[in-house]
Amino acid sequence: MISIGIDIGGTAIKGVLTDSDRGELARTQRPTLAAESRDATITQLHACIEELSAQSPMQVLAGIGLGVPGAIDHAQGLVLHPPNLPDWDAVPLVDILARRWSVTVRLENDANCAALGERHYGAGKAHDHFVALTLGTGVGGGIIVNGRIYHGQRGFAGEFGHITLDPDGPVCNCGNRGCIEAYLGMQYLMREAIAVLRKDTGSVLHIPATEDADHLTPKDLSEAAMRGDQSCKNILHRAGLRLGIVIASVANLLDITTFIIGGGIAGAGAPLFRGIEESARTRVLKVHRDSLTILPAELGNDAGMLGAASLLR
Amino acid sequence: MISIGIDIGGTAIKGVLTDSDRGELARTQRPTLAAESRDATITQLHACIEELSAQSPMQVLAGIGLGVPGAIDHAQGLVLHPPNLPDWDAVPLVDILARRWSVTVRLENDANCAALGERHYGAGKAHDHFVALTLGTGVGGGIIVNGRIYHGQRGFAGEFGHITLDPDGPVCNCGNRGCIEAYLGMQYLMREAIAVLRKDTGSVLHIPATEDADHLTPKDLSEAAMRGDQSCKNILHRAGLRLGIVIASVANLLDITTFIIGGGIAGAGAPLFRGIEESARTRVLKVHRDSLTILPAELGNDAGMLGAASLLR
Numbered sequence: 229m230i231s232i233g234i235d236i237g238g239t240a241i242k243g244v245l246t247d248s249d250r251g252e253l254a255r256t257q258r259p260t261l262a263a264e265s266r267d268a269t270i271t272q273l274h275a276c277i278e279e280l281s282a283q284s285p286m287q288v289l290a291g292i293g294l295g296v297p298g299a300i301d302h303a304q305g306l307v308l309h310p311p312n313l314p315d316w317d318a319v320p321l322v323d324i325l326a327r328r329w330s331v332t333v334r335l336e337n338d339a340n341c342a343a344l345g346e347r348h349y350g351a352g353k354a355h356d357h358f359v360a361l362t363l364g365t366g367v368g369g370g371i372i373v374n375g376r377i378y379h380g381q382r383g384f385a386g387e388f389g390h391i392t393l394d395p396d397g398p399v400c401n402c403g404n405r406g407c408i409e410a411y412l413g414m415q416y417l418m419r420e421a422i423a424v425l426r427k428d429t430g431s432v433l434h435i436p437a438t439e440d441a442d443h444l445t446p447k448d449l450s451e452a453a454m455r456g457d458q459s460c461k462n463i464l465h466r467a468g469l470r471l472g473i474v475i476a477s478v479a480n481l482l483d484i485t486t487f488i489i490g491g492g493i494a495g496a497g498a499p500l501f502r503g504i505e506e507s508a509r510t511r512v513l514k515v516h517r518d519s520l521t522i523l524p525a526e527l528g529n530d531a532g533m534l535g536a537a538s539l540l541r
Numbered sequence: 542m543i544s545i546g547i548d549i550g551g552t553a554i555k556g557v558l559t560d561s562d563r564g565e566l567a568r569t570q571r572p573t574l575a576a577e578s579r580d581a582t583i584t585q586l587h588a589c590i591e592e593l594s595a596q597s598p599m600q601v602l603a604g605i606g607l608g609v610p611g612a613i614d615h616a617q618g619l620v621l622h623p624p625n626l627p628d629w630d631a632v633p634l635v636d637i638l639a640r641r642w643s644v645t646v647r648l649e650n651d652a653n654c655a656a657l658g659e660r661h662y663g664a665g666k667a668h669d670h671f672v673a674l675t676l677g678t679g680v681g682g683g684i685i686v687n688g689r690i691y692h693g694q695r696g697f698a699g700e701f702g703h704i705t706l707d708p709d710g711p712v713c714n715c716g717n718r719g720c721i722e723a724y725l726g727m728q729y730l731m732r733e734a735i736a737v738l739r740k741d742t743g744s745v746l747h748i749p750a751t752e753d754a755d756h757l758t759p760k761d762l763s764e765a766a767m768r769g770d771q772s773c774k775n776i777l778h779r780a781g782l783r784l785g786i787v788i789a790s791v792a793n794l795l796d797i798t799t800f801i802i803g804g805g806i807a808g809a810g811a812p813l814f815r816g817i818e819e820s821a822r823t824r825v826l827k828v829h830r831d832s833l834t835i836l837p838a839e840l841g842n843d844a845g846m847l848g849a850a851s852l853l854r
Contacts, residue, residue: 299828357694369794373691380796381670381832390826391790394707395783404789404824470708476717477704481682481791483693511717513703515612519694 230288232280233537234273235295235338238262238312241269242529243276245283246537251349254283255533266315270324277329291332292325293539295341295532302383305335334539338532339386340377342490342525343370345535350526351488358486359478360525361388361471363446363493366401367409371484389413391474408474412467414446414492421449421463431459446493453499461499468503475504475522476511485516490525497524543601545593546850547586548608548651551575551625554582555842556589558596559850564662567596568846579628587641594642604645605638606852608654608845615696618648647852651845652699653690655803655838656683658848663839664801671799672791673838674701674784676759676806679714680722684797702726704787721787725780727759727805734762734776744772759806766812774812781816788817788835789824798829803838810837 229248234241237260245254256279261268281289298310305322325333336344343360346352352360356375362368369388371378379385389409390402397406398416410416422444425437432452436444453460471489479485487508493500504522512520527534542561547554550573558567569592574581594602611623618635620626638646649657656673659665665673669688675681682701684691692698702722703715710719711729723729735757738750745765749757766773784802792798800821806813817835825833840847 371794378686378795381798382796384826384828385794385796387793387796387826390793392706392786392824395786402826404826473705473708477790478794480700480703481684481698481794482691483695483698483700485694511705513697513700513715513717515697 229290229540230284231290231537231540232277232292233295233341233533233535233539234276234292235341235532235536236260236269236273236297236313237338237532238297241272241276242533243280244530244533244537245280246534248538248541252534254280256280260313262313262315264315266313266319269313269315273325274328277325281329286331289331291334291540292329293334293336293341293536294321294325295336295338295536296321297338300335300337300383302335302379305333307335332540336377336536336539337383339368340370341533341535341539342368342527342531343372343386343488343535344377344538345527345531345533346488346490346525347372347375347535348538348541349534350531351523352486355486355521357484358488359388359482359484360488360490362491362525363412363489364491365414367412368491371482373484388474388478391477393470393474408470411470412493417446417449417463417467417493418444421460424459424463428459432457433460447495450493450495450497454497464493464499465503467493468500468505469507470503471500472504472507472509473511475508479508479512479516479520483516485512485519486521486523488523488525490528490531494524542603542853543597544603544850544853545590545605546608546654546846546848546852547589547605548654548845548849549573549582549586549610549626550651550845551610554585554589555846556593557843557846557850558593559847561851561854565847567593569593573626575626575628577628579626579632582626582628583637586638590638590642599644602644604647604853605642606647606649606654606849607634607638608649608651608849609634610651613648613650613696615648615692618646620648645853649690649849649852650696652681653683654846654848654852655681655840655844656685656699656801656848657690657851658840658844658846659801659803659838660685660688660848661851661854662847663844664836665799668799668834670797671801672701672795672797673801673803675838676725676802676804678727680725681804684795686797701787701791704790706783706787721783724783725806730759730762730776730780730806731757734773737772737776741772745770746773760808763806763808763810767810777806777812778816780806781813781818782820783816784813785817785820785822786824788821792821792825792829792833796829798825798832799834799836801836801838803841803844807837
């Protein structure tokens with residue numbers, strides 16, 4: 229089955245042409261032009277599809293899957309004012325594309341697409357039940373039950389980032405206190421990291437944290453940790469311990485014991501994953517202790533578009 | 542459709558004969574005799590079924606549904622060493638009853654049965670998606686998705702009580718720290734309550750808490766609160782605030798916004814429910830704020846057997 233998958237991000241639109249048997253056939257990428265206008269973004273979207281569909285006869289194309297960074301009205305095929313696409317309100321994206329391309333169009337939010345990508349092409353291939361987490365600006369989640377996305381009542385399920393870790397914790401973007409995102413979301417993680425690194429004169433990141441903190445990213449922490457920087461290892465280990473607490477809660481609630489962790493700081497590897505293992509495996513109910521499986525995501529930034537392509541299955 | 546539902550509790554076996562259209566036709570109850578032996582309990586079970594089936598011709602009976610207080614191996618129809626039935630290991634209860642009664646037998650854990658009971662006969666009749674919570678010795682949960690029990694990977698889903706409220710909180714029976722059950726489970730709630738009541742010489746429960754604390758129950762707190770005792774109202778209000786934090790997390794994760802609260806202290810009414818409302822509605826993501834619905838359970842101790850009867854549907 230041939231399909232196109234598109235991941236509409238705040239900065240880039242990424243597209244892939246896939247065959248469900250053979251995998252990726254072609255890919256493309258264009259700037260989203262989010263700051264210009266909604267129409268500019270949609271023109272870029274059409275150009276991506278044009279380019280990919282040129283590599284495959286239209287009559288064999290099963291359809292187009294779209295991953296979008298925000299909430300969706302599944303019944304009406306609307307994208308609902310995605311925060312990273314400021315000119316978009318409620319956009320009938322399914323209709324717009326179906327009219328132009330005369331194929332089936334499926335819409336899904338980007339965290340769910342990433343989960344589906346890992347399910348069909350990545351770390352989730354052997355797992356019918358898992359939660360995929362993306363540690364980026366926020367903490368995104370997608371829940372896979374019996375191999376399919378769990379949507380919840382209105383399609384908003386998977387907001388793992390807004391599970392409370394500590395009721396008295398720091399204020400989160402959502403307005404609540406102590407959400408796990410208020411510890412692991414990029415800005416929160418970096419704020420805490422910078423305070424630590426400014427005090428640690430021995431860290432390779434001490435000077436950047438003191439003099440150029442605004443440009444420091446989770447990737448810098450990961451790289452310094454991999455080079456052996458103890459403060460950076462500690463920061464990522466603590467992030468892992470915190471994430472593991474919430475993972476244990478979710479495993480207990482859902483009886484799902486596989487967690488696939490991707491996104492920026494997940495690349496940090498050992499210290500983060502060691503932290504997750506330590507707290508999740510200790511805290512989860514005994515019945516789950518042996519089956520708990522924490523895996524790094526395998527597809528990086530490609531998970532979204534590959535998952536979008538698999539929406540046609 | 543006529544079916545029998547049985548709720549096997551640690552002290553009593555409760556049974557009901559139901560018609561899916563007309564509701565309850567007959568009920569019975571016998572002591573579980575858990576301390577005697579497994580066979581004694583099974584004999585009691587057969588006696589309940591005998592009594593109920595005598596009220597209905599066997600040929601119209603769709604089957605027997607059983608709610609049991611523990612984990613279940615659904616594939617093999619086993620009850621797995623329920624903690625309140627000490628003489629039971631892995632008991633093939635489906636086989637035992639099917640051989641004796643020659644009808645379909647379905648097995649489910651008691652928290653899920655209670656959820657299903659509320660779904661078909663109680664507060665959940667109008668709700669396809671909800672989480673039912675039972676505040677008793679522990680904090681039990683059953684998740685209803687699209688009108689059916691969500692089981693998870695191995696049938697262990699719904700352990701709402703073992704979601705972490707505070708990672709540094711009191712030690713829970715499960716070995717973890719700060720589970721919501723370690724605040725709201727009966728022994729934990731009463732321990733905290735007794736400490737408060739011993740200090741409050743104005744409380745109607747001051748003397749019992751000081752002189753006869755072992756016999757004080759959540760029901761006493763509820764009754765005192767209903768009569769206006771301020772300390773008891775505060776204790777139940779604080780329990781509600783805590784529960785609401787976890788409810789908000791679960792609503793965010795699952796996109797399920799209806800919660801049905803039953804069990805001992807739920808009868809306390811106003812102060813508990815006000816606490817839940819206050820914290821859950823403030824903390825939940827904005828998208829859920831208006832749809833969040835917190836309902837008292839309607840069936841009390843009958844939820845389990847009625848839910849068990851509806852397993853045959």
